Amino acid sequence: MTFRTLSAYSFALLLGAATLSACDDDTEKPATGTLNVELENVVGSQPLTLGQSYSTLAGDQITVSKFNYIISNIKLTRDNGTVWAEPESYHLVKQAETASRSFAIKDIPTGYYTKLTFTIGVDSARNTAGAQTGALAPDNDMYWSWNSGYIFLKLEGTSPQSSNGQIVYHVGGFRTPYNTIRTVSPALPAGTASLAISKDKTPQLHLKADVQKIFTGPTTIRLSQLSATSHMPDAKSVQLANNYAAGLFSIDHIHTGE
Amino acid sequence: MQGLRIAPLLAAALAGLFVAACRPDADVQPPEAVPGSVLPANFPAPVYGPEQNPPDRATFELGRSLFYDPVLSRDGTVSCGSCHQQAVAFAHEGRALSPGVQGRLGTRNSPALQNLRWRRTLLWDGGVANLEVLPLAPITNPLEMDETLPHVLDKLNASPEYRRRFQQIYGSTPINSQQLLRALAQFTAGFTSADSRYDHYVRGEAGGTLDAAELRGLTVFRAQCASCHATDLFTDETYRNNGLDRRFPLDSGRAGITNRPGERGLFKVPSLRNVALTAPYMHDGRFQTLAQVLDHYDHGVVESSTLDAQLRRPDGTLGIPLTAQQRADLQAFLHTLTDPALLSNPQLAPPK
Numbered sequence: 001m002t003f004r005t006l007s008a009y010s011f012a013l014l015l016g017a018a019t020l021s022a023c024d025d026d027t028e029k030p031a032t033g034t035l036n037v038e039l040e041n042v043v044g045s046q047p048l049t050l051g052q053s054y055s056t057l058a059g060d061q062i063t064v065s066k067f068n069y070i071i072s073n074i075k076l077t078r079d080n081g082t083v084w085a086e087p088e089s090y091h092l093v094k095q096a097e098t099a100s101r102s103f104a105i106k107d108i109p110t111g112y113y114t115k116l117t118f119t120i121g122v123d124s125a126r127n128t129a130g131a132q133t134g135a136l137a138p139d140n141d142m143y144w145s146w147n148s149g150y151i152f153l154k155l156e157g158t159s160p161q162s163s164n165g166q167i168v169y170h171v172g173g174f175r176t177p178y179n180t181i182r183t184v185s186p187a188l189p190a191g192t193a194s195l196a197i198s199k200d201k202t203p204q205l206h207l208k209a210d211v212q213k214i215f216t217g218p219t220t221i222r223l224s225q226l227s228a229t230s231h232m233p234d235a236k237s238v239q240l241a242n243n244y245a246a247g248l249f250s251i252d253h254i255h256t257g258e
Numbered sequence: 259m260q261g262l263r264i265a266p267l268l269a270a271a272l273a274g275l276f277v278a279a280c281r282p283d284a285d286v287q288p289p290e291a292v293p294g295s296v297l298p299a300n301f302p303a304p305v306y307g308p309e310q311n312p313p314d315r316a317t318f319e320l321g322r323s324l325f326y327d328p329v330l331s332r333d334g335t336v337s338c339g340s341c342h343q344q345a346v347a348f349a350h351e352g353r354a355l356s357p358g359v360q361g362r363l364g365t366r367n368s369p370a371l372q373n374l375r376w377r378r379t380l381l382w383d384g385g386v387a388n389l390e391v392l393p394l395a396p397i398t399n400p401l402e403m404d405e406t407l408p409h410v411l412d413k414l415n416a417s418p419e420y421r422r423r424f425q426q427i428y429g430s431t432p433i434n435s436q437q438l439l440r441a442l443a444q445f446t447a448g449f450t451s452a453d454s455r456y457d458h459y460v461r462g463e464a465g466g467t468l469d470a471a472e473l474r475g476l477t478v479f480r481a482q483c484a485s486c487h488a489t490d491l492f493t494d495e496t497y498r499n500n501g502l503d504r505r506f507p508l509d510s511g512r513a514g515i516t517n518r519p520g521e522r523g524l525f526k527v528p529s530l531r532n533v534a535l536t537a538p539y540m541h542d543g544r545f546q547t548l549a550q551v552l553d554h555y556d557h558g559v560v561e562s563s564t565l566d567a568q569l570r571r572p573d574g575t576l577g578i579p580l581t582a583q584q585r586a587d588l589q590a591f592l593h594t595l596t597d598p599a600l601l602s603n604p605q606l607a608p609p610k
Binding site: 178 | 388440518
């Protein structure tokens with residue numbers, strides 16, 4: 001049966017049936033699909049390996065011992081402009097924990113999506129909410145307890161250019177003037193018009209996070225000048241956040257999936 | 259309970275039924291409401307309402323055990339109850355600063371813990387925004403309990419008794435941080451103080467009489483103090499500088515949280531309930547008596563750029579002038595805020 005052969009009368013009936021079934025959530029659910037997200041932390045063109053030495057674009061030497069961040073409130077915008085938001089969208093990524101570097105986003109309505117948006121950090125509502133579990137549990141090494149709230153990004157390591165040899169960047173804070181919540185929309189890879197979500201194929205979106213981009217952007221960061229944030233929101237954290245909002249994440253490629 | 263209204267706590271009632279259904283000894287439990295499930299009629303709407311963590315007997319009792327258990331500290335010597343003692347409204351009796359593990363002294367005075375459901379922010383500087391996550395501050399503070407959350411959870415999970423009690427309530431193992439924090443919050447949210455003689459007076463209840471001096475004190479209080487120590491909670495929940503210091507080199511108060519220079523020297527306006535018992539006073543416990551506090555407001559207020567405008571007088575002098583009579587009356591009034599129901603409720607005492 002095709003629409004071409006339907007009379008106006010039966011078309012109206014069909015519409016009625018569609019309306020009826022929409023009221024009954026057990027039957028026809030809208031078709032949905034899954035997107036796998038894979039995060040690869042890199043330093044410029046090289047993969048990030050903890051304990052290995054790299055150099056920043058400004059020429060400082062850095063060795064990373066810890067690199068963690070929280071991605072939240074993932075949204076996908078469709079080619080028709082509608083926006084789908086992942087419910088309970090909080091993902092903690094730790095370089096030291098392989099499993100944390102990939103996750104699946106489920107129940108996305110099928111369709112063609114042209115934009116990915118997410119927050120680096122945690123919205124202020126959850127920063128002031130009660131005890132959380134999962135990615136936001138306060139025992140994940142990403143929480144300040146006396147000035148309470150989440151640490152959005154942690155970079156720790158060593159550098160010969162740092163006055164005490166250490167790098168300790170703990171970026172967080174959700175109150176003005178030291179609000180470091182940043183929302184980004186990295187572009188789809190050149191030549192990719194959209195991301196197709198379908199019932200039978202699970203595409204894989206490969207995000208890269210380039211540690212070098214923490215040190216460049218609106219402010220060039222030299223380890224001799226800024227090797228540590230205070231363990232609370234401050235002006236230095238805002239500089240770091242502005243840098244990493246400008247370019248930490250890029251969508252490297254998308255596998256269409258099988 | 260006359261004059262108090264029972265909040266329409268469907269969820270709490272359901273939780274209660276559920277517990278009753280699976281505990282054979284439920285019918286021998288005392289019939290009184292779980293502390294924290296009743297909201298006083300003369301209070302504003304709570305911030306951490308009972309619906310956010312519906313009070314039930316088993317969870318409340320678990321929170322009580324945890325509050326009084328030194329297992330939360332690194333060396334097993336300090337419990338929440340070490341610094342927060344019921345007989346003095348959960349302040350620390352006679353201590354300007356409280357010792358934590360190995361006798362390490364903290365930097366601020368232990369405040370009374372009362373009506374925590376109504377606090378918009380906690381601590382003298384408002385650094386913590388939610389009652390549930392407050393315990394993380396003392397647990398991890400090196401000067402207080404000097405512990406880590408994962409280690410506390412390891413210790414609790416190693417205890418068959420705690421494992422059993424948590425599992426009975428939350429239905430899952432192992433014990434996680436959310437369960438620990440919500441159980442503690444259920445106990446601390448039960449520290450309601452609303453049964454002082456003053457409360458009976460404002461609610462027009464039996465026993466609610468104030469004598470002449472107390473009534474004169476109330477009038478002075480409403481005129482001179484209630485702009486900051488506002489509502490029947492006796493705080494407007496803001497941060498202010500009441501003129502204790504000219505400079506704030508050691509403790510900048512609210513500015514330590516917000517990093518804003520204009521907030522240096524601002525501290526949370528404390529509630530004055532049970533204030534006759536919570537000496538010493540102020541964020542660092544500098545005053546021993548209420549008389550000293552009133553002397554401060556009368557002639558001790560000092561200049562600084564963030565001094566509250568209400569403590570500046572049109573003629574350029576500072577403070578709140580109080581005659582000897584007014585001071586005596588104010589003291590008499592402040593004593594009517596003592597609430598024996600909080601101080602001696604056996605349900606809030608260390609478990610047997």
